[in-house]
Structure formats: C-alpha cells, structure tokens
Amino acid sequence: MITREDVLHIAKLARLQLSEEQIALFQEQLGKILGYFQELEKLDTSSVPPMTHVLDLSNVLRPDEPRPSLSVEEALRNAPRSREGYFEVPRIVEKT
Amino acid sequence: MRTVIGLEVHAQLLTKTKLFCSCSAAYFGAPPNAHTCPVCLGMPGALPVLNERAVEYALKAALALHCEIPARSVFARKNYFYPDLPKGYQISQYEEPLALRGYLELPTGKRVRIRRLHLEEDAGKLLHRPEGYSLVDLNRAGVPLIEIVSEPDLSSPEEARLYMEELRRVLRYLGVCSGDMEEGSLRCDANVSVSPDERLGTKTEIKNMNSFRAIEEALKFEVARQRALVEKGHPIEQATLTWNEALGRTELMRSKEEAEDYRYFPEPDLVPLQIDDAWRERVKRSLPELPAQKRARWMQEYKLPEYDISVLTDERSVAEYFESVVGLYPHPKDVSNWMMSEILRLLKESQTMEIALKPEHFARVLEMVSSGQINRTVAKDVIAESFKTGKAPDEIVRARGLSQISDEQALAEIVAKVLAENPKAVADFQSGKEAAIGFLQGQVMKATGGKADPKKTREMLLQRLRAT
Numbered sequence: 001m002i003t004r005e006d007v008l009h010i011a012k013l014a015r016l017q018l019s020e021e022q023i024a025l026f027q028e029q030l031g032k033i034l035g036y037f038q039e040l041e042k043l044d045t046s047s048v049p050p051m052t053h054v055l056d057l058s059n060v061l062r063p064d065e066p067r068p069s070l071s072v073e074e075a076l077r078n079a080p081r082s083r084e085g086y087f088e089v090p091r092i093v094e095k096t
Numbered sequence: 097m098r099t100v101i102g103l104e105v106h107a108q109l110l111t112k113t114k115l116f117c118s119c120s121a122a123y124f125g126a127p128p129n130a131h132t133c134p135v136c137l138g139m140p141g142a143l144p145v146l147n148e149r150a151v152e153y154a155l156k157a158a159l160a161l162h163c164e165i166p167a168r169s170v171f172a173r174k175n176y177f178y179p180d181l182p183k184g185y186q187i188s189q190y191e192e193p194l195a196l197r198g199y200l201e202l203p204t205g206k207r208v209r210i211r212r213l214h215l216e217e218d219a220g221k222l223l224h225r226p227e228g229y230s231l232v233d234l235n236r237a238g239v240p241l242i243e244i245v246s247e248p249d250l251s252s253p254e255e256a257r258l259y260m261e262e263l264r265r266v267l268r269y270l271g272v273c274s275g276d277m278e279e280g281s282l283r284c285d286a287n288v289s290v291s292p293d294e295r296l297g298t299k300t301e302i303k304n305m306n307s308f309r310a311i312e313e314a315l316k317f318e319v320a321r322q323r324a325l326v327e328k329g330h331p332i333e334q335a336t337l338t339w340n341e342a343l344g345r346t347e348l349m350r351s352k353e354e355a356e357d358y359r360y361f362p363e364p365d366l367v368p369l370q371i372d373d374a375w376r377e378r379v380k381r382s383l384p385e386l387p388a389q390k391r392a393r394w395m396q397e398y399k400l401p402e403y404d405i406s407v408l409t410d411e412r413s414v415a416e417y418f419e420s421v422v423g424l425y426p427h428p429k430d431v432s433n434w435m436m437s438e439i440l441r442l443l444k445e446s447q448t449m450e451i452a453l454k455p456e457h458f459a460r461v462l463e464m465v466s467s468g469q470i471n472r473t474v475a476k477d478v479i480a481e482s483f484k485t486g487k488a489p490d491e492i493v494r495a496r497g498l499s500q501i502s503d504e505q506a507l508a509e510i511v512a513k514v515l516a517e518n519p520k521a522v523a524d525f526q527s528g529k530e531a532a533i534g535f536l537q538g539q540v541m542k543a544t545g546g547k548a549d550p551k552k553t554r555e556m557l558l559q560r561l562r563a564t
C-alpha cells in the first residue's frame with residue numbers, strides 16, 4: 001500500500017508539484033506497481049545473484065588522456081540563464 | 097566519559113581527466129565551465145566511461161591501507177537535487193565498494209580500522225551572490241574522488257588529527273592525491289559521540305573542516321558541547337553540523353528529520369568492475385615504502401631520535417633526499433641536524449617542492465666541515481649558495497676564498513694583530529677574566545670573515561696570552 005504521504009514524499013524528492021487528481025492517480029498506480037513486486041517476492045531467489053546489468057561485460061575502461069571539452073559558449077547554450085561564463089540559478093541557501 | 101570519533105575523508109585523485117569523461121580534471125584556476133562535455137553536463141543520452149588510472153590510484157590507496165579488494169565492485173546512483181550536480185545524481189559506489197576492511201597505522205602505533213574505500217565523482221562549485229542568485233561552475237563536476245570511511249576507532253580530537261595527517265602522508269607518498277586541504281583536494285567529515293559507559297552515544301556529524309587545526313578545534317568544541325549536555329542529563333540530538341571557523345563553534349545544518357533520502361540503485365550505464373588477483377598483485381608490487389614502514393626502518397637502521405624521523409619522513413621527497421645524502425656521507429645524525437636546520441628552511445623559503453641542492457653537493461659540504469676545510473658558519477653560506485645557484489661547493493669555496501684559515505703562519509699574524517689592537521681585553525684576561533678570550537676570538541673571526549679555524553684560534557690565543 002502506498003499512502004498519500006508516500007506520494008507526497010516521493011514528489012518532494014523529485015521536486016514535483018502534483019495536483020490533487022495526480023496525487024490520487026499516482027497513489028493508485030504506484031500501489032499497483034508495488035503489488036506486482038509483491039507478486040515477484042513470492043519466488044525463492046536466494047540462490048540467484050542480483051542482476052545489476054543485462055550485459056555480461058565488465059571492466060570497460062578508457063585511458064586517462066584528456067580530449068577537448070566543449071567551448072564555454074556551447075556548454076551554456078541550453079541554459080535558461082547564464083552570466084560571466086557560469087550557469088545562473090535561483091539563490092541556493094543551504095543544501096537540504 | 098568516552099569519546100568516539102569516526103572520519104569520512106574525500107580525496108581527489110591526481111588523474112589528468114575526470115572519472116567518467118575525457119575532460120581535464122585540472123579545474124583549479126580554469127575559466128568557469130571550460131572543462132565540460134555532454135557526460136559531465138549530464139546531457140540525456142551521454143554515457144560515462146570509467147577512467148582506468150582512477151581505478152589504479154584508488155587501488156593503490158586501498159592496498160596501502162591494507163584493505164581487502166572484493167573480486168567485483170559496482171557503481172551506484174546516489175540521487176539528490178542540487179545545482180552543483182547536473183545529472184540529479186552522483187555516481188558513487190554503495191553496496192559493492194572497491195575495497196573493504198583495512199587499517200591505517202598512526203605514528204603512535206595505534207591501528208585505526210578502515211571500513212570501506214570507494215570511487216565516486218565530485219560535484220561542481222557554487223558561488224552564492226548577495227544579489228539573490230547563485231552561479232554554477234561545472235569544471236569540478238566529475239573529478240575523481242575516493243571516499244575513505246574509518247570505523248569509530250578514534251578516541252580524541254588529537255587522535256583524529258593524527259589520523260588525518262597520516263592518511264594525507266600516505267596518499268602523498270603514493271602520489272594519488274595532492275593533499276591540499278585549503279583547495280579542497282582533501283576533505284573530511286566527522287561522526288562524533290560521547291558516552292558515560294561502554295554503549296555508543298547518539299552521534300552528530302560535522303562538516304566543513306578545512307585544515308588539520310579545524311578538525312581538532314571543531315571536534316574539541318563538539319565533544320565539550322556533548323559532554324556538557326550528557327552531564328546535565330540532556331539528550332543529544334542526531335544532527336548534521338557545520339564548523340564555523342571564524343566563530344570557533346559548530347552550527348546546525350540540518351536535523352535528522354530532514355536527513356537525505358538518496359534512493360541508491362545500481363548505475364545501469366556502467367558495467368561492474370572486476371579486479372582479479374593479477375591486477376591486485378601488480379598494483380601491490382608498485383607501492384612505494386610507506387611512511388609507517390619507513391619510520392620503523394629508520395629507527396633500526398639510522399638510530400635517529402623519533403622527532404628527527406617524524407620530521408624527515410613527513411614528505412617522501414625529503415625522506416628520499418636524506419637517504420641519498422646518507423648514502424654518500426654515512427653519518428645519519430649529522431645529516432639529520434643539517435637537514436632540519438638548513439635544508440628544510442631553504443626548501444620552505446624557495447617555495448618549491450623539490451630540494452634544489454644536489455645530494456652530492458650537500459654531502460660534499462658536510463665532508464668539508466668534518467675535515468676542517470671550512471667551519472660551520474661558512475658551510476651555511478656554501479649550502480645556501482649552492483642551493484640557489486646549483487654550483488659545486490668546491491667551486492664556491494675556491495671562488496670566494498672561503499677555505500678555513502688553518503695555516504699556522506697566516507693565523508699567527510692575524511692573532512698578533514688582534515692582540516695588539518685590543519690591550520684592554522688582554523689586560524682583562526691576564527687579571528683573571530678568562531671570558532675575555534671569547535671577545536678576542538670573535539675579533540679574529542671578524543678579521544678573517546669567519547674563516548679562522550675556531551679550535552686553532554683559541555689554542556693560539558691562549559698560548560700567546562699565557563706567554564706574555
């Protein structure tokens with residue numbers, strides 16, 4: 001079961017503002033998804049290692065050699081606001 | 097009352113490029129956002145690829161800290177929103193870190209257990225402007241870090257500082273981190289609790305300690321604050337605090353109710369990292385002699401006082417320099433004395449990291465002193481000049497006519513002259529004021545520009561004074 005508070009908490013973490021209708025909708029949908037997982041939990045997976053990747057690959061590495069970066073102009077091109085080569089964002093007071 | 101401290105240290109690795117992209121990691125002093133690309137800007141569809149040298153450096157640190165290296169480790173996403181983190185998550189390691197269960201031996205001999213060591217990326221930098229906005233520079237976003245988490249084995253603020261100093265020394269010996277705390281290349285958070293008995297008290301976390309002194313001061317303050325509360329029977333609130341250096345106190349950043357919810361999950365964009373025995377052994381063999389090993393060996397081999405050893409083994413380059421000189425002039429205590437008084441001072445004044453005086457030149461000066469060719473005062477000048485110009489000591493001595501005057505006849509003339517010019521001191525001596533000889537000796541030194549052999553001068557003065 002997903003409570004209304006769970007939905008509000010998840011929305012807060014994702015920085016989403018939800019309408020009353022959306023809260024109700026997501027409460028129902030997230031509840032269903034959890035239900036599917038409860039179904040899966042019935043299986044005994046104690047001898048199955050957790051799968052973190054679909055591909056059976058490891059150690060994809062690159063040499064430590066610098067390559068050209070984007071120009072500052074290119075880097076800032078998608079920014080809604082920029083100033084003096086920086087991205088500009090609303091004032092941040094404290095990390096929360 | 098018992099104090100329990102654990103430290104969480106972040107160390108930037110000295111790689112050329114970032115952890116998951118080929119942008120330069122040399123962010124310090126670079127124009128803002130000049131080192132960015134779709135990967136470190138967090139653009140949709142851009143894929144991270146792991147930097148091999150970062151893995152190598154992290155392994156070096158882990159093995160130097162005697163950690164176990166699991167056969168496999170996995171990257172994970174740590175999710176939170178903050179403008180210094182363009183993707184909305186930091187790539188870190190969580191359930192399967194690179195290394196586990198090691199220890200760091202302090203100069204006191206105490207072993208502090210290491211819980212884990214993992215690789216992760218650094219965040220960007222924020223500048224808060226009073227006009228009501230903040231500026232974001234993402235040059236640092238994606239720079240490789242290792243996070244080193246200790247067990248809560250530290251029992252005082254002093255010990256926490258010793259741990260941090262030794263950890264920095266190890267990382268610098270390995271050449272994997274610059275260890276510059278003011279620039280933020282090495283950062284430290286602490287968990288601290290006090291308890292009247294064997295049970296663990298409620299802990300608080302302290303952030304923003306940017307120097308060894310700050311670590312010790314912040315912890316002292318926090319331990320005292322917690323003790324006062326416990327003694328009055330008040331509860332300790334679990335909280336994250338920040339150290340206010342200017343005011344000398346810890347301040348509340350956030351309480352437990354606002355604690356983060358990082359929703360870690362395995363990073364699907366990166367495949368697991370597998371470290372086999374061969375790789376681990378190869379890195380292990382590449383490790384240099386570490387500070388603790390060096391201190392123990394020097395104690396045995398050179399029989400130097402503990403203080404000398406701690407000063408001279410602090411920096412690997414200084415320690416190696418000492419050993420090159422001792423290899424040429426096998427009198428460790430002599431070399432140590434000269435290094436601590438002259439060489440380290442000149443090194444500091446030169447504001448470089450390397451000792452500019454060649455070991456063979458330094459050894460030659462010490463030989464010249466021991467053979468009596470020059471005296472100690474002259475030796476200091478020769479060292480300083482050779483340090484600055486790179487010239488050979490023999491050349492400097494010859495060019496400046498600095499050879500000690502031990503030639504009997506030359507010295508006798510000067511002594512005679514000094515005695516003739518200072519009748520009062522001579523009379524003083526003869527009336528029993530033996531201290532007057534010091535003055536006369538000083539006059540001879542002055543007349544010879546410090547080149548007179550002090551022992552011969554004294555002998556000669558005594559001989560003449562007693563003869564008259």
Ligand SMILES: [Zn+2]
Nearest residue numbers: 117119133136
């Ligand atoms: Zn990049």
